[in-house]
Every structure is written in C-alpha cells, then in structure tokens.
Amino acid sequence: QVQLVQSGAEVKKPGASVKVSCKASGYTFTSYGISWVRQAPGQGLEWMGWISAYNGNTNYAQKLQGRVTMTTDTSTSTAYMELRSLRSDDTAVYYCARGGVLVSFDYWGQGTLVTVSS
C-alpha cells in the first residue's frame, strides 16, 4: 500500500532553516510528483510547491520563491523540503502529498509540525 512517512517535529529559531523529509513506499517513486502543503495553526491549506520525482523539475509558490528548495533522492524514494530564513509565521504543519500541479493529491504524509520561536 502507498505510504508517505514524514520526519518528526522540529523547533527552530527565527532565521534558521528546516529540512523535512518524506519517504515514499508502495509505488514506483519516479512515476509521480510530490507536492508540499502547509497549514498554519487554525488556518487553511497552502500549496508550497511541487517536484517531479522523475526529473527533479520544480514549481514553487511565488510567495516562497527564494526561500524554499524541494529535492528528491530516488535511491531512497525520499523527497525533501527545505525552508530557509524562518519566521514566526512559518509555524505550521507541513505535509507532503503524492500528486502534481494539474492532478489531485491522492496520498498524504502524516504531517510534520515546524515551530519557529525564539
């Protein structure tokens, strides 16, 4: 069965960076893209971007351009999302999901809470 398992919760100080991992299993990793979505406390879902696990092409939300980098390691079927220059309003649960820019997200990771606090 398809599973996306994310890394554990993180606490970071403002200005630091965080890297969240998302390990996929149960399907051919390079056949699907991975998207990242975040949800601030009590707020709605925000699309952060997408990476093709086939060729590494990316598409980032304009709001995060310059601060976010998405990568994949096909040898371990793992996707990564790094967010730099963290601010307090980056505090959120970060989700990875299988799916691309024009298709639905059919499987989701369990979420990773990132807390940014001094």
Place this chain on the structure above:
Amino acid sequence: QSVLTQPPSVSGAPGQRVTISCTGSSSNIGAGYDVHWYQQLPGTAPKLLIYGNSNRPSGVPDRFSGSKSGTSASLAITGLQAEDEADYYCQSYDSSLSEKVFGGGTKLTVL
C-alpha cells in the same frame, strides 16, 4: 484572501443533504482546470474525496458527489452522518499565478 472562495461554515442534521460551493474565476475553474475536494478530520491529514470534478476514489461513499459549472464547483453530501463533521477544501490550478490553489475551507457541522 483565497483565490477560490468557499463558505466558512455549513451545517445540517443527520440524514440531510448539504452542499459546499467553491467559486473561482476565468483563470482557474472557468479556464477548464479540474477541481478536487479534500476532507480533513480534526487532527488528521487531508484525504482526497473527489478528483477531476466528479470522480470518487475507491472507498469514498457515494453519498459524496462533485460537480462543476462555469467558474464554480460544488460538493454535495447526502444522508449526512456525524462522522462527516470535518473541514472540506476545494483545489484547482490557476494559470495567472501558475500555481495550485486551495479554497479557504468550509467547516461542516452535523447538528
């Protein structure tokens, strides 16, 4: 301000039918891009409910249905059950932004 507009909340009694609207524009829903719907139960990750405007993934009850017309889409839930109490989000692609976009979410309360 979300690109896709949903009502903040809807409610209904058990057994009733409710609908949740998702209003977009000519650069997203109106441009022909598919609408997808997600259900998020409290404290859990979102779950795909409807894809490609009106298709249900395996395992989703046929009480849930989706439709799309013009610049809007709708999610209908019939035979409302207590377990349907959750947040619901619509999603599409916006060609002006070149980004995937979500609606602001709708909280469904089962009375």
